[in-house]
Amino acid sequence: MSSFRCFVLCGNMAGLELLSDQGYRLDGRKASELRKVQARMGVFAQADGSAYLEQGNTKALAVVYGPHEMRGSRSRTLHDRAVINCQYSMATFSMSERKRRPHGDRKSTEMSLHLKQTFEAAVMTQLYPRSQIDIYVKILQSDGGNYSVCVNAATLAVIDAGIPMLDYVCASTVGFVDETPLADLCYAEESGGVSSLALALLPRGGQIALLQMDARLHQDNLEALMDAAMTACKGVSKVLDQVVRQHLQEASLATGD
């Protein structure tokens, strides 16, 4: 099945410059500017924690169940800490071309693993021996930076579930074009041949939870790119902080005594 429109769109893009002479990007942002982030915590009542996060046109839902008794095979039980179990999936309609399966392909399996590693670095699992924490993330609409958006949404969901974390985990995808680092890439930039790097950071201590790059980049540029990524993550953390504080403020008013 061919998607004609997708074809048309890509054709248009190839000719465009990712960064104009005036220093503007395809969607009109400056090089270090982030996309608009909107989020809400506690979207669903049945889960222990849930959050919805939009970063530009990328939209993700994260749901947390647990900590709870191990499900399925008890052999995976850890006696000194909780098991973190992640599943990343994409809605079949999330991209311009329809996906046939929401999850189970190699890319989503890898993404699930990355999420697991990221949150094992931040969640204080040692407080919950023999338990399991499920983090499920669903991309509803994809426009680049899927990993980062998932991490940010999942962070909010974990906080909503009241599970202790050392700090927020904030993530951002950055790229390098024309000697300039671009923050928070969108799909057109990601697929436009930019060497991109994804970073998940615990902003307060500056610890890195996950760092991934699978493109070619000159060693000299790495530092600049890392700096840009750190700044972007800290920018995200400010927004998340606002969301959480607002949520706290609203929700605790009534309980407050």
Added chain:
Amino acid sequence: MPVDTRRVRGPEVSQSPLLFACKPAAVFSSHGPRADGRQRDQVDVRPVFVRCGLVSQAKGSAYMEAGDTKLMCCVYGPRETERKDDTDMKCGRLTTDMRFAPFSCPERGSWIQGSQDKDFSLMLHESLQPALCLHKYPRSQIEVNVMVLENSGSVLAHAVTCASLALADAGIEMYDLVLGCAIRQDGASYVVDPTYAEENGNGSDSSDNQGRLTLAFLPSLNQVSGLQSDGEMTEESLSAGVRTCIEGCYKIYPVIQQALAKAVRRAAPPPSES
């Protein structure tokens, strides 16, 4: 998409020659008698031929022919459940599997079970389960496998009948037999136990009362264990259809009873009365 590599496959894309045949003039006309001479608007089911215990390996089996529709069913078990996780302690479990032989329909099918076959299996499961005394088989499972050898319409209905026969042959305790019957509604008229052509034909285009209905019925308990329809039907013709199907079930009831009695008699002489 799972591909069966062990078999030689045909060309990537092939089409049935039927598509290119000049359309036979209205295979399924909506007036007058039916192609096989049965009456329309009457509970005129095809004569059925049934025989139990043909497959010696299985605990119970049955073969059934209704017109050109031919199918067979094997029952295995009760045996220990394979999946331990969701074993119900108090109840046994019924598993059903219904498959079409690739040559069973006018168009060649695949060996791999498609989603339609899975749907049939599910419907078979729902139709049979209410009739079984599953509580007598704790921690065990009973397997029902149906293979459709030739599809000439009303397959699900006959599969239900055939499966209940095989279950009885296997000596599985049941509250009642389960009988199936199907009808095809075509405007104001209907045909009972439709053939493949009648089932899939277009009927009279003008009317919107076009639908198919399959029912599974427990004759002695007077309970409907399975019901499914598609197409478009008014609520009145739907209710009328249910009544007609029940009547159809009663028509084949004696045949099934006799076949079963014959199987019991053949299996063993009556035990001495003492």
Added chain:
Amino acid sequence: MAADMRLPNIRKLVSLSLSAGDRRDLVVPGDVITSDSGFMRGHGTYVDEEKLTASVAGEVQRVDKLICVRPLKTRFNGEVGDVVVGRITEVQQKRWKVETNSRLDSILLLSSVNLPGGELRRRSAEDELTMREYLLEGDLISAEVQSVFSDGALSLHTRSLKYGKLGQGVLVQISPSLIKRQKTHFHNLPCGASIILGNNGFVWLYPTPGQQDEEAGGFYTSLEPISLSDREVISRLRNCLLALSAHKVLVFDTSVLYCYESSLQHQVKDILKPEVMEEIVMLTQQKLIEQEG
């Protein structure tokens, strides 16, 4: 037949509190609470470079030298003496596993229940095999936390007449942090029904028993139909509890009762409509403030 369809609206929580400004006792993960080393670290905090830091988002609570952060929503963190309502999930040898919204399934030992036939009965091997006759998977019980195992799992007991298997009624699940700790969690509400406010957020609503006919160690449940008027009260209470929980109002006998009274002008099924919910909760909070002041 009634079907109420509408477009979604941005929901606002109802609040009457005056201190709507910045509250300094609210923290988020990573916030430093104090760098004074004289404090003790409680739940929801950790020490990072000698600074006491929050690990969850919520309210800071200080008891003497102990600092805790209580998250808005969390699984039940049981303590000895807590009253819980739970559901049996598994019958094992000598014990039942009970779902209590904790992070591990709680455990009810065969030796922690009163078996029919008196206190001092020895638990024999036959009792082990007939455990299903007392409590079956799916059954609801009320119990008390007897002890907490080293891994954090709770051990329950039902060795008091007020605990045991629950009969007919309705279970409402809300967040454990919305349950106010009180002297008693069993209430016979004047509106004609009784309530067990489990500390674990499981709330059990049931018709007030006529006379004390507790027998057979609480394993007997009556299956007689309950009168329509009792049902209506219970359904109303159920919906009120959900309204309170949706607006994060602390749940205890008085707040439930005020909410019940405020809802009386509406039909039971309408209480869950967002605008009705808002109105009722607003009225409830007004009453609560009046009563306090």
Added chain:
Amino acid sequence: MSPMKLCVPGDKLCSVEDCTPGTGVYLRHGYIYSSLAGYVLKKNEGEELPVISVVRETETQLLPDVGAIVTCKVTSINPRFAKVHILYVGSTPLKDRFRGTIRKEDVRATEKDKVEMYKCFRPGDIVLAKVISLGDVQSNYLLTTAENELGVVVAHSEAGAQMVPNSWCEMQCPLTHGKEFRKVARVQPEYLHA
């Protein structure tokens, strides 16, 4: 004598006032119905109502039930329990394989805490046991041998010969005269079929 009546599942046989239900039948609204395809059998026992049941020559599927004596084969042992395959229920062979467990505390009736599984069973032994429970979700059928008549009936020595019981806890190899420990059953003649 009239030929025996045949019935199919769902056939109404009689009212409960006339007969008491036996096997292969079920009760519904005060009537007895058949749940099997087979022959209707009425048995008169004394002055009480006759028992009505439906029988088939091919044995109806038996499942191990609580209280049933089963013959099984030990497949594996560990310090806490022995795993077995149930082969016979009473004297009826099972068509399919069912698994069971004999826990350490169910091996014998006395001195339960001194039981050592390796001194009671070995893989390959044929054991008579009684079903005590259908077990729960994880476990299999729970069996016991805590009666004099229950325990190992057939065992082979390391040399491969069938051993002869010496005492209730010992068996001897006829070839090497080596002794091995077993929880030996005092075999009742009616169970001797294996």
Added chain:
Amino acid sequence: MATVQVSEAEKVYILHGIRDDLRVDGRGCEDYRHMEIETDVVSNTDGSAKVSLGHTAVLVGIKAEIGKPRPMAPNEGYLEFFVDCSANATPEFEGRGGEELGKELSNTLYKVFNNKHSVDLKKLCISKGEHCWVLYVDVLLLQCDGNLYDAMSVAIKAALFSTKIPKVHISNDEEGGKEIELSDDPFDCMRLDVENVPCIVTLCKVGHRHVVDATLQEKACSVASLIISVTHKGTVTCVRKMGGGSLDPESIFEMTETGKRVGKALHVPLMKLLQQEESLGTRQKVGFLG
């Protein structure tokens, strides 16, 4: 499927309540929980809708792609259904856990739409025998709190209502081949007529009565249910008995009668709401931020 455990005594309570026409949440036997509907919530689709019914939440996205018509119907497009029971709804659906239920739901949807009038498939044909529109109707289950079928069908109807398929122009090139060109103008699009799209009504038989819009607890007390898909005219496009129990013929007649009545009545507020939303124009979408 996400099931809940209910004790015997709770079942009795629910059963008697339904007998007295007062359900646990105060509803009568034929009342729905309140429903929130919004269309156009995800933008990578050609039509979408989000529906929440009690705590059940469903998101439907429709994508139109160009494909080849089926050989049996060369002048018609077709619909493909897929139901994703995501782990978001319940951990039971993790991995392949939701596949079975998803299959069951999508197979039923095929049946529901297996008739000539629900969607005008001829309109989806672009050039006979060569190109047609294929509408992929993807249902995403976000939370389940009972009555998936009804919520799903309402969401599908709303999503189909909001679907905008771009206009196509076919031109012949020199070699006699055909070229398909999509209209760039987002307003130059084709809308679907959803008047005849049916809604599903699930009737749960509990005790001697039947209820609509059963919660998970009520579902646990029911032995069998009947799903009926009904158009606004009252035509039934699909009936299916679900569950492990059986129904006596009389109650089937009662249930189809109720199903038809309730189903017919469901279309009125739904269409009103969809038109109302349309008339509001470019309103700020609430989506998941509400």
